[in-house]
Amino acid sequence: MRRRWGLWVLVLGLFSGCADRERSSMADGRLAVTPAGIDFQRVAIFDGREVDVTVRNVGRARLSVDDVWVEGPDGTYVAAFTHEGPHSLLPGSECAMKVRFAPLESGALPATLVIRSDSKVEPFIRIPLNGTGVDAMARVSPRRLDFGRIEADSSKTLGVKVENPTDMPVEVATRLVGADKDEFVIEPVQLAPGETRELPLTFNPVMVGRKNVALAVTPCHGCADVPVLVTAESLEQAVVAEPGELDFGGVPVDRDKRLMARLHNLSTEPMTVSRMDLGGKDASFTHATTAFPLVLQPGEVREWETRYSPGHMGPADDVMTFQVVSKRHPTTSISLLGHGGAAELCISPMAHDFGQKPIGSKTAVNVNIKHCGSENGGPLRLTGLALQPDASGQPQFNLSPAVALPHTLQPGEELNLKVFFEPSVVGPATGALVVETNAFNAGRVQLDFKGGAEPHAPCELAINPVAVDFGTVRPRKGAVLGVKVENRGHDVCPVKNIRLRDDGGGVFRLPGGDLDGLVIYPGDWFAFQVAFTAPATGGTFLGTLQIEQADPVTPLVLVPLSAHSQGTCLIPDPYFVDFGLARRDCPAAPRQVRYLNACQDPVTISNVRVGPGTTDLEFALRSAPSPMPFELLPNEGFTVEVDYFAQVSGMNLSPLFVESSDLPHPLLVPLLGESSKKVENTDTFIQQDATKVDVLFVVDNTASMVEEQPRFIQALPAFVSTALDKQVDLHVAVTTTGITPESNACPGGAQGGEAGRFFPVDGSAPRVLTHQMPDLAARLQANAQVGQCAAVEQGFEAVRRALSEPLVNSADDPRTPQPNDGNLGFLRDEAALVVVFVGDEDDHSPDSVDTYVRSFQAKKGLYQPQRMSIYAIAPTGSACGTAGGTGLRYSEAAQRTGGEVVSVCAPDYAPLLRNVANKAFSPQDRFPLSVLPEVGSVVVRINGVPATSGWTYDSASNAVVFSPGPAPGAKVEVSYRRACQ
Missing domain, CATH: 2.60.40.10 (Immunoglobulins)
Incomplete structure (x- = not known):
């Protein structure tokens, strides 16, 4: 047996493999596969795993393995012989193949391996395959x-x-x-x-x-x-200068201009700037202090305020250099250029809202353009005045009068223009006036305007009289009549462009000027005057007055004007009758007109009448010669008496005509009167405390105050010591003439634009000082260190803001980001008010001196002028090299309030400040009334309680006089009925 097994093995060895052999026809072969099933387990997607498969012929005849494949997910499994065929197996021999699993998706992926042979018993063998795809990619x-x-x-x-x-x-x-x-x-x-x-x-x-x-x-x-x-x-470079050159242009030597030096980090990485240096070539250039090193964040633009304050006339230049941590560009430079000397522009208002107006109306705002620079700045040239159209495309804003350009203004000269809003399209409207000049810091200035338009019904106007007839006026004499315009409709009526369409060769005019436009409410009216001036040569004259109304049917109303002038026999005395102010319940006393025949021949008087006027029946003949006609002999005269009833409020004008045989047109004597509905009147006063005074110092903080500010600060102890010696209950504060923020270099936290807020705005020191504070003089001196960084002196405007809401009665100004920057606690009703301006140039506030003085006096009672006074250390007629022009506005304000002005050129300011402290604020015992009262109608109340004694009415001065005066802080009310005058 052993030999036979050994021999069999030898035979198998001789015939193993997939060799091509003759197949026995006596028996059939049979295949066995190892392994009988394959589990690839978990394999990463796109990765692969292979398994060897062995096929053995366990039959008794030769077999041919023809093919192998996998039934399953496409592309997932691949089966193949390990060597080329043909694959013929003798009994006992074997053949090898490989199966690869390469998953294309995750999860279980079963399949079947199929092996085909020429076996008659089992031509197909199926082997189960299993594998799991795993998503194992990163x-x-x-x-x-x-x-x-x-x-x-x-x-x-x-x-x-x-x-x-x-x-x-x-x-x-x-x-x-x-x-x-x-x-x-x-x-x-x-x-x-x-x-x-x-x-x-x-x-x-x-x-x-x-x-x-x-x-x-x-x-x-x-x-x-x-x-x-x-x-x-x-x-190429991460940190760049934008721009690379700062050209300050022309700047007056007593001004400064600030531009921003900018570094832009173009990269997306932080960049370090280690330091900044000025070349030192010209001391006129300075910059704001900044801590270095600093880091510019990606894309950040960092600004440094650079100031040019020329210390000399003519050109100036320098270089600002930044050190940057960079291998490629370690420095970035900015060139600085400037020129000493330039014209200056003051313009007001910068913006105006006309509000809602009816279609067809015309509303004006005055625009003041002034050369407010010093004489060394040269002329101001206006090169452009252009109104930009509004969004509707309609010309709803217009400018008058036309100005030939270029227009030159010398220092101190000004130009006044009107911008009109004439809405023609319902809805909002916007416009802008662009002013182009050669002025310092104002090459192109834009004034913005806006308004809105509302629809309304067509106008229903009544014009009285329908024609203005001046009759006869003697040569070289003048006369005034009136026209009344009344709205008899049920809606508003806009009228505009009331002017002379034909002035008769210059003999007719409107004394009040042309009326640009106004809106008349239903039932309301207004009257205006028309004047005729007779030329020396006499003659007959015709003219036309126009009135535009918002009525599409009759947009233009024409009022004929006529007048005749020649020598007359009749001489009236007076030539006109002015009844003055009257009341409906108390008409004016009758007035008489005397007519004299100055000719050598008799004249026949055929009629005396009151002609058509603004309101018929307001004037009437009380008496006239009767019967008519009658003959008036030479050098004889007659008298006509006229009543004015004053039943229609407002101005009334009518002609008094006398018809005579020597004149083709009746002789005119104009009748004038004004009726007021107001009867009762009350004047209110707050009695001052003679020991209390509120003092506000307004200090010029422009660049030219280099010499004056130290003098003022040095003199302040003299003011304080005098006030303390007089035991004055003192409130004292400081503000500046600056309105607009200018520079972060300015002290006090407001960038030089305190705008009436007391200094320092940032609260770094107490801002309202009192006599009870220790070291009051030192504190006041510290608060007066306001810096020199503003551009325009607007002292009056600063005071108005300081003493008005919301500053005057608030601890914090709600309009500003700084906390607790209100002026609450400074102004006391019972204290006198003194304002002291300190500056080397006149005030440039936008409104008139009269407007500001009235506003300041109103804080203490308009009829208590001694309770508010203005002083100034300002330029006077005695000019000096450090002063600019003359302080005419300061002088006028001081004169009107009983104050005074001392020259800013004085070497010592202490005498003026002592004079302020020595000002006698004696208790007030005389209270002047605003109008004449009826006798016996005066009623006096003190703190709301009637005062029946202790006072008298002085008719000579029209004042209530107390003896003694009311207690300090008392509220005095004087009520009365206006007298018939």
Whole structure:
């Protein structure tokens, strides 16, 4: 048996393999497969695993294995013989093949291995296959890398995160593609199961420009590339100056101009600026102090205020240099240019809201353009005055009068214009006036206007009289009559452009000027005067007055004017009768007119009458000669008596005509009167405390105050010592003439634009000082250190704001970001008010001196002028090199309030400040009334309680006189009925 087995083995050895042999026809073969089933277990997607399979012929005849394949998911399994066929097996011999499992998806992936042979018994053998696909590729994030913009010759590294979320190792490959790939560096990595790693991608730019590059990441063996978009740019210079040159242009030598030096970090990386230096070539250039080093964040623009305050006439230049931490550009420079000397522009208002107006109306606002610079600044040239159209495309804003350009203003000269709003389209409207000049800091100024339009019914006007007839006026004499315009409709009526369409060769005029426009409410009216001046040559004259109304049917109303002039026999006395102000319940006393025949011949008087006027029946003949006609002999006369009833409120005018035989047109004597409905009147006063005074110092904080501010500060102890010696209950505060913020270099926290807020606005020191504070003089001197950084002196405007709401009665100004910057606690009703202006140039506030003085006096009672006084240390007629012009506005204000002005050129300001402290604020015992009262109608109340004694009415001065005066702080009310005068 052993031999036979050995022989069999030998035979098998001789015929093993898949050799091509003759097959026995006597028996059939049978195949056996090892293994009988295959489990590939877990394999990563796109990876693969192979298993060897052995096929053995266990039959008794030769077999041919013809084919092998896998039935299952496409592309997942692959089966193949290990060597080329034919695959013919003798009994006992075997053949090898391989089966590969390469999953394309995750999850269980069963299949069947099929082996086909020429066996007649079992031609097909099926072997079960099992395997599980595992998503074992790395996760790549982010899919975009943005290196931003960095300066060439620098370096920046960003990371690509690769994460293996499975329990199988993953091989991650990387490669760079693109024209600029050589400027980037990255390495491949092998990830252990569950491992997360960041692959550093480094950008080392050499060339300037945007980079064309991408990163391809192969997340596993056999996986498709995952693209990572790379964005990068290399800059020639990261930190640049914008602009590279600051040209301050012309600046007056007593002014300064500020421009912003800007550094822009163009890169997306922080850049360090280590220091900043001025070249020192011209001391006229300075800059705000900034702590260095500092870091410019990506894309940040940092500004440094740069100031040019010319210390000399003519050109100036310097260089500002910044040191930057950079290999390529360690310095960035800005050129500084300027010129000493320029014209200055003051313009007001800068914006105006006309509000809601009816269609067809015309509303005006006055625009004042003034050369407010010093004489050394040269002339101011207006080169452009243009109204920009509004959004509707309709000409709803217009300008008058027309000005020939260029127009030149010498220092101190001004130009007044009117901007009109004439709405023609319902809805909001906006417009702008653009002013172009050669002025310092005002090459192009835009004034913004807005308004709105509302519809209304067509006008229904009544014009009285329908024609104005001046009759006869003697040569070289003048006469005034009136026209009344009344709205008899039920809606508003806009009228406009009331003017002379034909002035009769210059003999007719409107004394009040042309009326641009107004709106008449239903039932209301107004009257205006028309004047005739007879030329020496006499003659007959015709003219026309026009009135435009918002009525599409009759948009233009024409009122004929006629007048005749020649020598007359009749001489009236007076030539006109003015009844003055009257009341409906108390008409004016009758007035008489005497007519004299100055000719050598008799004249016949045929009629005396009151002609058509603004309101018929307001004037009437009380008496006239009767019967008529009658003959008036030479040198004889007659008298006519006229009544004025004053029943219609407002101005009334009518002609008194006398018809005579020597005149083709009746002789005119104009009748004038004004009726007022107001009867009762009350004047209110607050009694002052002689020991209490509120003092407000208003200090010029412009650049030219270099010499004057130290003198003023040095003199303040004299003021304080005098006030304390007099035991004055003192409130004292300081503000500046600055309205608009100018520079962070200005002290006090308001950038030089206190706008009436007391200094210092930031609250770094008490702002309302009192006599009870220790070291009052030192505190006041500290608060007077207001700096020299503003541009325009607007002292009056600053005081108006300081003493008006919301500042005067609030602890905090709600309009500003600074906390607790209100002026609450300064102004006391029972205290006198003294305002002291200190400046080397006149005030440039937008409104008139009269407007401001009335506003200041109203804080203490308009009829208590001694309770409010204005002083000034300002330019006077005695000019000096440090002063600009003459302080005419300060002088006028001081004169009207009983104050005084001392020259800013004086070497010592202490005498004036002592005079302020020595001002006698004696208790008031005389209270002047605003109008004449009826006898016996005066009623006096003190603190609301009637006072029946202790006072008298002085008719000579029209004042209530107390003896003794009311107590300090008492509220005095004087009520009375207006007298018939």
